[in-house]
Amino acid sequence: MRKKSVLDPYNALVVAAAQLVLSYGAYWGQRDFREPLDWLAVALLLVGPVGVLLRRRYPVGTAVAALAATYAYTWSGYPYGPVYLSPIILLFSLVTLGQRVKAWVMAGVTIVVFITYGYIRSGEPTGLFHDLAVTAFVLLLMVVAELTRIVRERRAQQQRAAEEENRRQASEERLTMAQELHDVLAHNISLIHVQASTALHLIDDNPQQARTALATIKTASKEVLGEMRSVLNVLRDGAPRSPTAGLDRLDELLERSGLDVTLERAGSRALPPQVERAAYRIVQESLTNAARHAPGAAVTVLLAYGARELVIEVTDGGSTTPPVLAGEGSGNGIPGMRERAVALGGTLVAGPSGRGFRVAARLPLPEEKA
Structure with a gap:
């Protein structure tokens, strides 16, 4: 300026x-x-x-x-x-x-x-009229000046408040995008690591299965690059603020996970973008944890669409092979999922379920319009 x-x-x-x-x-x-x-x-x-x-x-x-x-x-x-x-x-x-x-x-x-x-x-x-006229004119000038000053100060205060609100919203959006980037990287890098370990283990005895693992690595690496570009575009000024992932890509996510996953849906309805994005990331992070800690386990993903909430359950039956990445990772997966749910006014619980592990989230939904 x-x-x-x-x-x-x-x-x-x-x-x-x-x-x-x-x-x-x-x-x-x-x-x-x-x-x-x-x-x-x-x-x-x-x-x-x-x-x-x-x-x-x-x-x-x-x-x-x-x-x-x-x-x-x-x-x-x-x-x-x-x-x-x-x-x-x-x-x-x-x-x-x-x-x-x-x-x-x-x-x-x-x-x-x-x-x-x-x-x-x-x-x-x-005469009194002359004295009152002079006094009234000067006082009128001063009152108009004071009113102008008040209007300008209020306008400046409103502008500062609007600028502060814009900065706060921009910070929140960047924090959300940083979390998106973390989830994308954590899931895909874990998947690449698991599949690379599988390929190295099977490359001599079972080349065909090793080829499948390498193909999964290729797809996952392409996917992570695409998602990173999408998230970074949102961070740029003037870029459209749209979800980087949604439940319409859930089948693709399950296919790339390298796990034996069964998807169950109860009902169907349109979801707000923020709920759909959170649901996708919760399923993604749950699959990442299953791949890291319970390789070879059968996993069930349940999506139950209610009138007032979306229920997400991801359950695995326990590891059938030694975990490849059990001792690795940031440890932020479950807290990150819980933060997503709480931010939307929902809840998330995670813990052992029999020999396996269960993640259950409930995300509130707005009432459907007739």
Whole structure:
């Protein structure tokens, strides 16, 4: 953002032209009782525009100078009218720039000066109407300035709050995407490791099965690259924020897992994107744990679609071969799944089930529209 200049040349030129030109015009209407403009009047008329030019750098000093020049101009008998434009602008600016007490003091001094001028100039009291008119005009100016300041401050506060909210949402989205990336990598790298170990073990005795394991590695590596690109695209500014995986890809996930998996579905309905993504990741992480800790086990995946919740159960029957990756991994799989469920207002429990292991999650669903 470009920094605002401390000078205000355009407004100053406009004010200078208005005060000089209109003051000459005002004299023709007041020539019977006001003094003609001379070099001193022109000099006093230019003090205010100079103050407008420098008001951002010296807000108090320019306001004092413009008011003093206005007092001198008026007391010298020059025409009323345009000379008051500069003090109005500078007092208004002083309030909006935060110098409120000084602005109100100057406004009070101005009221006293002009009421006193009326008494001294005419030699007798000018009347209550004159005094009230001067007071009302100055107070109206100050009240309008205060209201403008309040509106600007509230608008700036709302803008700061909106920017803070945008930063918070962006941080949450990036945290979600980081979790997505972790789940993608953890699942696919574990799968690649298991299949690579299988291929090395069988490459001499059973080349065909080793070939199948290598094909699974190829597919998994391609899949992880694609998912990483998808997640990273979401992290870029302006990228569409859409789920990187959903239950429509569940069959593909089960096929790539290298496990003996049975999928059971009870019911069917449309799911919110965040629920579908969480369900996919919970199944994915459960299969990763099964491949790591219970290779060769039969696994059952159950999806039960209810009116108010989605139930996910992943159960394995226990390992039939020595675990390849049992001692590896970050240990964040189950906490990560539980965090996903809790973030949506659901629950997740995981623990031994007979000889095997069971993960059960319940994710709340919105009521279906008729």
